[in-house]
Amino acid sequence: MTKVFTGVLGGRSVLLAGVATALALCQAATAGEIRLNQVGYLTGEAKVATLMSREAALPADTRFTVEDADGTTVLKGRVGKAGAGWNEKFVSTYQLDFSGLTEPGLYRLRVAGADPSVSPEFRVGDGAALYGPLVDNAIAFYRAQRDGPGVDPEILDREPSHLTDATAKAFAPLSYKGYRLVAKPEAVGGRRDVSGGWFDAGDYLKFVATASFVDTALYLAVRDRGPWPKLLDEAAFGSDWLMKMWDDETRTLFYQVGLGDGGVGLVGDHDLWRLPQADDKLSVKPGDAAYYVKFRPALRAGKPGSPVSPNLAGRLASSFALCAMVGREADREMCAAAAEHVYALADRKPKALLAASPHDYYPEDNFADDLELGAVELHFLAKIGGTEKSADFYLREAARWARVHIDGGSSTWQTLDMFDVGPLAHIELMRALEAAGDPQDLAVTRADLVRDVENQLKRAERQAARDPFRSGWAYAPKGWDHVQHLVGLTVTAMLFDEETGKQRFAALAQDQRDWLLGRNAWGTSFVVGAGTTFPRCLHHQIANLAGNLAGKPPLLLGAVVAGPGAASEVEVSEPSDEQRRCPAGGKDRFRAFDGEKARYVDDATSWSTSEPAIDYVALTVILFATMAR
Numbered sequence: 001m002t003k004v005f006t007g008v009l010g011g012r013s014v015l016l017a018g019v020a021t022a023l024a025l026c027q028a029a030t031a032g033e034i035r036l037n038q039v040g041y042l043t044g045e046a047k048v049a050t051l052m053s054r055e056a057a058l059p060a061d062t063r064f065t066v067e068d069a070d071g072t073t074v075l076k077g078r079v080g081k082a083g084a085g086w087n088e089k090f091v092s093t094y095q096l097d098f099s100g101l102t103e104p105g106l107y108r109l110r111v112a113g114a115d116p117s118v119s120p121e122f123r124v125g126d127g128a129a130l131y132g133p134l135v136d137n138a139i140a141f142y143r144a145q146r147d148g149p150g151v152d153p154e155i156l157d158r159e160p161s162h163l164t165d166a167t168a169k170a171f172a173p174l175s176y177k178g179y180r181l182v183a184k185p186e187a188v189g190g191r192r193d194v195s196g197g198w199f200d201a202g203d204y205l206k207f208v209a210t211a212s213f214v215d216t217a218l219y220l221a222v223r224d225r226g227p228w229p230k231l232l233d234e235a236a237f238g239s240d241w242l243m244k245m246w247d248d249e250t251r252t253l254f255y256q257v258g259l260g261d262g263g264v265g266l267v268g269d270h271d272l273w274r275l276p277q278a279d280d281k282l283s284v285k286p287g288d289a290a291y292y293v294k295f296r297p298a299l300r301a302g303k304p305g306s307p308v309s310p311n312l313a314g315r316l317a318s319s320f321a322l323c324a325m326v327g328r329e330a331d332r333e334m335c336a337a338a339a340e341h342v343y344a345l346a347d348r349k350p351k352a353l354l355a356a357s358p359h360d361y362y363p364e365d366n367f368a369d370d371l372e373l374g375a376v377e378l379h380f381l382a383k384i385g386g387t388e389k390s391a392d393f394y395l396r397e398a399a400r401w402a403r404v405h406i407d408g409g410s411s412t413w414q415t416l417d418m419f420d421v422g423p424l425a426h427i428e429l430m431r432a433l434e435a436a437g438d439p440q441d442l443a444v445t446r447a448d449l450v451r452d453v454e455n456q457l458k459r460a461e462r463q464a465a466r467d468p469f470r471s472g473w474a475y476a477p478k479g480w481d482h483v484q485h486l487v488g489l490t491v492t493a494m495l496f497d498e499e500t501g502k503q504r505f506a507a508l509a510q511d512q513r514d515w516l517l518g519r520n521a522w523g524t525s526f527v528v529g530a531g532t533t534f535p536r537c538l539h540h541q542i543a544n545l546a547g548n549l550a551g552k553p554p555l556l557l558g559a560v561v562a563g564p565g566a567a568s569e570v571e572v573s574e575p576s577d578e579q580r581r582c583p584a585g586g587k588d589r590f591r592a593f594d595g596e597k598a599r600y601v602d603d604a605t606s607w608s609t610s611e612p613a614i615d616y617v618a619l620t621v622i623l624f625a626t627m628a629r
Contacts, residue, residue: 031055032117033090033593034109035469038518038531040123040130042627045510046099047124050469050519052090052593053115057082062113064096069106079111083468086521087595093468120518120532131627134558135228137529138621141558142214142234144542145614147206147276148196150237156546156554161276162204164295165195165257171297174259176358181263185297194257194298197241201613202540203269204276205258208245209355209362210615212315213418215239216373217618219322225625232328239323239335246316248338250304251345255312256356257299259292267293273578275545301354305345309354313346314370315421321377324386336386343374362418368408369422372401376428396442398429403443406452415456415473416488417481418615423492426453427499453496457505460489460512469520470511475598476566480608482598483526483563484616486512491619494626513623522564522593522600527620528612529557537582537604539611544604549582559612560620567599572606579604 036049051064058079066075075098085091096109101124109119123130144155148165151158170190175183197206198214218235221228245254262268267290282294301308308316320339324332355362375398382391405422414420426449433439433446460472473485493509517525518533525531528538536551538544543556572588575581582604583589590600601609 032115034119037514049096051094064111131624134624137558145198159277168298174357179261214618215319223326252304253301258296307347308345310346310367311370314374317343317374318377321381368401368405373425399442415485475596522590528559539607560616564598564600570599
């Protein structure tokens, strides 16, 4: 994702038991490194770890053992044949299959002989025990990201922030060249209450582009994953803010709150490093450089009733329609009307897509997927009598946009994320078509959708087969957001298997999940608070200034970072005077594990690898809630 900043935290101590033991093991002298899912495994599922070896080939009789918490060997196995190496230090890899381990408990793996290695501790247990806490952490992350008066003071000592957003002045879209503002903001008259909402990432900007994607995911989790404490409240918090950004009475969309990067004598949000409440304490007047840091502009997409960029219209329609179906009873009628109205205004032939100012924050280039998703959720809403237009109308609309996406919009391979909600839209439409008897007079059939999703997942399988750690997305030269792509693949595979009633891609889903949680070259989970090794040095202002930087509470629990990127693009710099240095000594603790032209840095100055964002976390709610079931 093309972002330039940071976000906020969660506040409880979960899954940190055993950290001291694991750290002691990691400090022991070992020749090889064992990588596995540090959160743990369900009792009946496959269990595979990867050994990174400094030896070109280990003896054929090299064995590994599984030890319980008392050090008793409970399982033995052979390391098997050598696989591809990773970098100049780790020249071969081995897959360690310990699927025979089914008894709940706390364990570690050990390889003896020419390449002695000891794994971090991991658990075997049921889904609720292993993954339920991660759902709680993900929800807490959104509470940490809250802006406005309704913050949670128990999370990272949060205080109310940006209270002036309640009377924000409306502005036209800003003019940027790259990331620099080239013209002063132009007021378009009127004020708008745009308070509340979530900070987008490590910065304090707020975008409809990401918030609508997040709210759709949260409401889907409410709908399909059963009741979960505080989940509906957080989804409603999101739709409350989206309803402020969409004026249904005048049919006007505000797409962003805040001035990101500065220029022309003005300071933007990204030019400062501070806690969010500091903005309210600024003493500024019109014309001052930091004026728009305190008195933040509400950016208006267009005049009342004008066409809406279809990417935003589609995602807003999906989140509003889900709000109308599974949200709070008091919100449903309002959300239903907003869903239809914003969808109706979608610009079908846009000259360019709007998501953020500057455009390069979120350079979207596809919208058929968004309109497909909005239309299919409106179809479901129409089925229960919540719309003016018929269910058949929206089903035909969804099929039409699915065909556009299949024929052209998905020609560049993506995975499920805010830039391409196509896989999710397809699976939702598969469900709708099955319920409708799979009519053959629409632009697509259910088989068309199945084939399109299968093709994406099969491509991921081919990529995973080439990687020692089973990553379904290439590390380079694709650049950023490796973690988000793998989360998207995991959720797509899970939902697809659920909808088709098969387990065709269960192994792919587990491989991506395990990679996310520690079975990767760097031996770290990319979710704060999950496993024994996880990001400590977030490029996130609140976590950096109010959190602990040594992996102990208080932490921004549930935060998901971007993870490894193309090595040539990863930047590490000196921290600003206001930023707490992390890591303290500046040492890159993961440097020895970089490979395949990819690099991961756990450093507070490295936004491309260490910044969490609200859209990164969204799909983990579905992922972890599915595992917890």
